[in-house]
Amino acid sequence: MNKNLKAQDWKKDIKNQRLYKIILIVGSIFFLIPNSFFAIQGFSIRYWADDYCFSGFIREYGFTQGLVEFYSTTSNRFSAFIFTGFSELFGENLGQV
Numbered sequence: 001m002n003k004n005l006k007a008q009d010w011k012k013d014i015k016n017q018r019l020y021k022i023i024l025i026v027g028s029i030f031f032l033i034p035n036s037f038f039a040i041q042g043f044s045i046r047y048w049a050d051d052y053c054f055s056g057f058i059r060e061y062g063f064t065q066g067l068v069e070f071y072s073t074t075s076n077r078f079s080a081f082i083f084t085g086f087s088e089l090f091g092e093n094l095g096q097v
Contacts, residue, residue, distance in 0.1 A: 054084040 053074070057066035063085050071078050 054081050055088060057081070058085050058088055 054066075054070070057070045057074075060066065061069050067078060067081050067085070070081055
């Protein structure tokens with residue numbers, strides 16, 4: 001009787017593992033599809049308005065000092081500054097369409 005219970009537990013474990021794998025695969029697909037559209041759009045993004053100011057601060061002061069200078073004198077949008085600074089690492093040809 002004890003051996004029969006162990007066999008049933010083993011079968012339940014296999015079913016649970018399969019269900020877990022299916023949930024992971026389906027969840028990954030549902031996560032990947034919408035995010036791939038954002039990634040594709042990101043290749044054609046262009047500078048707009050004060051993004052050019054971010055570039056100027058980065059070229060004049062460097063990344064970290066430019067971030068501090070921009071935050072304390074101009075604006076509190078430091079996250080936009082960080083992302084623009086990151087795109088500056090790839091050069092001006094990154095966003096050309």
